[in-house]
Amino acid sequence: MSDNEIQVYSIYIDAPAQKVWDAITTSEFTTDYGYGGDVEIDLTPGGTYKNFTTAEMKQMGMGEVSVSGEVIEADAPRRLVLTWTPAWMPDAKTQLTWELTEYPSGLTQVVLTHDLTGAPDLAVQTRGGGEPASGGGGWPWVLSGLKTLLETGASMDRQAG
Secondary structure (H helix, E strand, C coil), rough: CCCCCCEEEEEEECCHHHHHHHHCCCCHHHHHCCCCEEEEEEECCEEEEEEEEHHHHHHHHCCCEEEEEEEEEEEEEEEEEEEEEEEECCCCCCCEEEEEECCCCCCCCEEEEECCCCCHHHHHHHHHHHHHHCCCHHHHHHHHHHHHHHHHHHCHHHCCC
């Protein structure tokens, strides 16, 4: 595997772009999909981004923050670009881009691009394919949970994530 890896995921969610944006950027939603945890984000260029750990993560020895970064660009509700550094791999400084396109039908296309150049070990993790209960679901798990939450109002089985 190359050290230059860019992962791109695309899904459609039956929800307006603003609702998807809110689900990505507010704790009202982030605690109910993916790996859970509150989010704190200053949506201005140079602003900070923090994804906080859950009680379960803390029991496994993690600190208060699971992922941190800096906002590069925020154009609500269309585009969010930020640096993304996981606490368990502090040297893996990567870039994450969320692009939202709302269609007249009410569907929103979500394209998530994760530039993992220089972070091959993290690329293996974010690609998913492992057991979600052990943290191995990666971006496919997070996006599946986001879609499920916004379309049904319910979280995916937390025992699996």
